[in-house]
Structures are given as structure tokens and as C-alpha cells.
Amino acid sequence: MTACKLSLYSDATDRWRLLEADMLAALAKLPENSVDCVVTDPPYGIAFHGEAWDGAGKAGRHLSDGEAFAAWARAWASECLRVLKPGGHLVAFGSPRTFHRLVSGVEDSGLQIRDVLMWVYAQGTPKTRKLPGGLAAMLKPAYEPILLARKPLVGTTPRNLEEWGTGALNVEASRVNGYWPSHLALSHSPDCTGERCASDCPAGLLDAARPELRPSRLFFCAKASKAERETGCEALPLQSDLLYSRPAVRLRRNIHPTVKPLALMRWLVALVTPPGGVVLDPFAGSATTGIAALLEDRVFLGIEREPKYTDIACSRLTHWAHEAERESS
Numbered sequence: 020m021t022a023c024k025l026s027l028y029s030d031a032t033d034r035w036r037l038l039e040a041d042m043l044a045a046l047a048k049l050p051e052n053s054v055d056c057v058v059t060d061p062p063y064g065i066a067f068h069g070e071a072w073d074g075a076g077k078a079g080r081h082l083s084d085g086e087a088f089a090a091w092a093r094a095w096a097s098e099c100l101r102v103l104k105p106g107g108h109l110v111a112f113g114s115p116r117t118f119h120r121l122v123s124g125v126e127d128s129g130l131q132i133r134d135v136l137m138w139v140y141a142q143g144t145p146k147t148r149k150l151p152g153g154l155a156a157m158l159k160p161a162y163e164p165i166l167l168a169r170k171p172l173v174g175t176t177p178r179n180l181e182e183w184g185t186g187a188l189n190v191e192a193s194r195v196n197g198y199w200p201s202h203l204a205l206s207h208s209p210d211c212t213g214e215r216c217a218s219d220c221p222a223g224l225l226d227a228a229r230p231e232l233r234p235s236r237l238f239f240c241a242k243a244s245k246a247e248r249e250t251g252c253e254a255l256p257l258q259s260d261l262l263y264s265r266p267a268v269r270l271r272r273n274i275h276p277t278v279k280p281l282a283l284m285r286w287l288v289a290l291v292t293p294p295g296g297v298v299l300d301p302f303a304g305s306a307t308t309g310i311a312a313l314l315e316d317r318v319f320l321g322i323e324r325e326p327k328y329t330d331i332a333c334s335r336l337t338h339w340a341h342e343a344e345r346e347s348s
């Protein structure tokens with residue numbers, strides 16, 4: 020993948036661009052009103068540890084970790100506001116512990132808070148050790164909140180739609196088993212098979228409790244499987260997956276620790292992007308948002324700072340762009 024050693028990556032399909040850069044520097048170079056939506060999964064600010072976000076210009080002023088995270092969210096959301104077309108949506112994942120700061124930072128940027136979606140995956144592992152006496156400091160994570168915000172409209176919704184193509188959600192195209200899409204998405208367990216749900220699968224439990232409601236009104240998708248994460252990365256080296264490998268060593272080609280499931284990202288992209296529109300992800304990681312955009316026949320612009328992740332992102336995007344072309348021809 021020699022092409023991917025440059026700081027601006029793409030491939031012959033010309034359906035995606037990836038900038039290897041700090042997102043604030045890269046966003047500042049984009050023209051205003053140029054993207055149809057932002058779909059992103061920013062750092063969650065959990066391992067924040069008193070980082071000096073207040074910077075040299077604010078010497079003497081003390082910000083708590085939470086305040087600094089909100090100020091940082093406001094800074095990047097302000098750039099997103101500028102580059103979004105009027106009425107363009109922003110979708111941003113968060114962590115339950117810092118989500119309130121993400122929302123306030125995004126709101127302070129001038130974007131309008133429209134909704135909070137929830138992705139319930141239920142099978143997280145506790146991120147803490149057991150203490151003596153049956154005690155522990157934290158619960159097991161089981162969901163991720165997803166913020167839905169929007170750049171203010173110019174005039175009415177119909178007028179904004181006519182002028183910019185943005186301002187509304189693609190409800191018809193995103194129906195779930197024929198039903199109006201809701202702001203709750205559930206995940207199957209990774210252990211579910213086509214025939215049977217695992218015993219702790221939230222989807223299976225829900226359907227079993229209310230069989231008369233099948234097919235469900237809720238959107239279901241599995242967490243990203245190993246095969247899904249690795250597809251397109253065949254030419255990359257195998258590396259040990261430090262975050263999840265303890266105590267056993269696991270080798271992977273896609274070592275990004277927070278790869279989102281494609282089905283969920285496709286559903287979100289299809290919901291907020293006008294047909295053929297440009298999807299921006301300033302925290303692209305291994306580019307799952309980008310793959311979703313390609314498979315939904317949209318155009319992708321991603322920004323990712325870490326070379327070890329842009330390599331993975333380029334490989335995956337190159338693979339899936341050709342798949343998407345093959346499917347549409």
C-alpha cells in the first residue's frame with residue numbers, strides 16, 4: 020500500500036479521501052458548507068489525566084478534566100459546524116461517563132442538539148477488578164450513547180432541503196422491518212448464530228419475551244466480528260493486540276481497539292446523509308464510517324492522526340470501495 024504512505028490517501032475509485040493529520044488542522048483547511056454530515060466516534064476522554072487542554076493562552080486558568088473535555092469538544096464541533104451545510108447532521112458516539120460534557124461542548128459550538136440514540140450491546144466486559152468481599156468499583160458497560168445534532172437551518176426545513184439537500188432524516192430508507200426508525204439500536208451477541216441467539220443476547224431475550232412483536236421494531240446489529248474487522252487488511256502485518264490480549268496473546272492485522280460494527284454505521288450514515296452526499300469523520304480510526312459511506316453509495320472524507328491506524332483505514336477503504344463498485348455495476 021505505498022499510496023498510503025502519503026498524508027492524503029485515496030484510490031482509483033475516487034470515492035474516499037483520508038487525511039493523516041490532526042483533525043483541527045485538517046478541518047481548518049476545509050471550505051465552509053462543504054459536507055453533508057459528520058458521523059464520528061471521538062476519543063471518549065476517559066483516560067484524560069489532567070491534560071493541559073487550556074493551553075498557553077489561558078495561563079493561570081484552571082479547568083477540571085470534564086471542563087477541558089467539553090472545551091475540546093466545543094473546539095472540534097465548531098469546525099464541524101463551519102464545514103457542515105446548513106441543516107447537516109452530526110452523529111457522535113460517546114461514553115456514559117463523559118457524554119454530558121460531549122453534549123454540552125457540541126451545544127456550545129452552535130450545533131443544535133436533536134436527539135440521543137442508544138446502542139445497547141449488553142455483552143461488555145467489566146473494566147475493573149473484583150475487590151475482596153464481593154466488591155467492585157464499576158458496573159459492566161452495556162450501551163453507548165450516540166449524540167444527534169444539526170447545524171441550524173436556513174429558513175424552513177423544506178426551503179433548507181431545496182437549497183442544500185440537508186435538514187431532514189432519511190426515515191423511509193432507514194425503516195426497520197417496515198417500522199419508523201427509533202433512537203434505540205440493539206446488538207446481537209457475538210455468539211449468536213443464524214439459527215439461535217446466545218443465552219445472554221439482548222435481541223433474543225427481547226424477542227422471546229414478546230413473540231407477538233416479531234419481527235422487532237428495533238434495529239439489531241452484531242458487534243464487529245473478527246472477520247469483519249480484518250477484511251481488507253490481508254496485506255498488513257500480524258501484530259499482538261495489546262489492549263485485549265491479556266492474558267492470552269492475540270494476533271491481528273486490524274489492531275484498532277474500538278472498531279465499530281459496519282451494520283450500525285451503515286444505518287447511521289443512511290439515516291443522516293442525502294443520497295450521494297459527503298460524509299466527514301474527523302476521528303476516522305480504522306475507517307468504519309468510511310466503509311459504511313461507500314457501501315451506502317456516499318462519498319467519504321476521513322481524518323486520522325495516527326499512521327498505524329491510517330494504514331489499516333486505507334487497506335479497509337481500498338477493499339470495500341472495490342466491493343461497493345462491484346455491487347453497483
Ligand SMILES: C[S@@+](CC[C@H](N)C(=O)[O-])C[C@H]1O[C@@H](n2cnc3c(N)ncnc32)[C@H](O)[C@@H]1O
Pocket residue numbers: 040041042043059060061062275277278279301302303304305306307308322323324325328
Ligand atoms: C474511537 S477511535 C475511532 C474508531 C473508529 N470508529 C473505527 O471504527 O475504527 C478515535 C480515533 O480518533 C483518533 N484521534 C484522536 N485525536 C485525534 C486528533 N486530534 N486528530 C485526528 N485523529 C485523532 C485516534 O487516533 C482514534 O483512532
Ligand SMILES: [Zn+2]
Pocket residue numbers: 206207208211215216217220221222223
Ligand atoms: Zn442474538
